[in-house]
Amino acid sequence: MARRHRTRLLVHVRHDPPVLHGRPRPGDRGSRRHRRRPDVERARARHRTARPRGHDRHHRLLGLLPPERAVEPGASLFLDNGSTVAAFAHALPVDAELTVTTTSVGVVTDMADRDDVRLVMLGGEYRALSNGFVGPLTEAALEYLTFDAVYLGADAVxxxxxxxxxxxxxxRLKELIARRAAAVYVLADSSKLARSEFHAWTRLGGAWTLVTDDGIAPELVEQFTTAGVDVVTA
Known part of the structure; x- marks a missing residue:
């Protein structure tokens, strides 16, 4: 995304923030949650029709998660940086009343108009390559948070x-986030498995789940399983 276009998107989010709903105040005619909002209806229509890059491939990921670990209504989730997780965010169910914490500008841009999501953005040092935030300020904010599930992207697994x-x-940020979660899912297509041109690593934790496509080699499935990682394929 060009810098100028990204700036316009961020300005739009700043000046047209998501509507926050709470208890009705004295004098209100019922809860604001149940009022008909033309702007919200338009936003939901955009969410249903807009398809970010990778949507068709990653939309299936929700249905692949084991039932006992699927996205539950009211859950508190963390969504990582990266295009794969951003596409997954777009597939999250509407009206699930989720709390979504993220460092990803792509996730915030996609979900800012959703009145059914409590959206929490962690700031820090902006990294253009991943279109998200990292650094000490981001890490410090994690001290106040825990998550039912986190969804991590990766350059390689x-x-x-x-x-x-x-x-x-x-x-380091991924490692700290994973420590704050009851369940950890790594979203990566098979081209990212067991190979990398980079050299910064953190080990997979116990009871993690790798969600990938059916191009994963059978021997890799066995190796991940031996390492204590569940493997789910599309």
Whole structure:
């Protein structure tokens, strides 16, 4: 995305923020949640029709998650940086009353108009390559938060070495986020498995789930399973 276009998007989010709903105040005619909002209806229509890059491939990921670990209504989720997770965010169910915390500008841009999502943005140092935030300020904010589930992207995933990213700042942030979650899902297509041109790694934790496509080699499935990682394929 060109810098000028991205700036216009951010200005739009700043001046037209999502509507926050709460208890009705004295004098209100019922809860604002149940009022008909033409702007919200238009936003939902855009959400249903807009399809970010990778939508068709990643929309199936929701249905692949084991039932006991699927996205539950009212859940608190963390969504990582990267195009794969951003496409997954677009597929999240409407009216599930989720709390979504993210460092991704792409996720915020896509979900800012959704009145059914409580959206929390963690700031820090902006990294253009991943279109999101990293660094000490981002890490400090995590001290106040825990999550029912986190969804991580990766430049590479290996059963022996774990998750790989381009620099230590990103990989440290993923490690800290995973420690704050009850369940961890790594979203990566099979081209990212067991190979990388980068050298910053963190090991896969126990009871993690790798969600990938059916191009994964059978021997890799066995290696990930031996490492204690569940593998779900599209």
């Amino acid at each position: 290996s059963p022996e070495r774990g998750i790989c990213e381009a620099d230590l700042g990103q990989i």
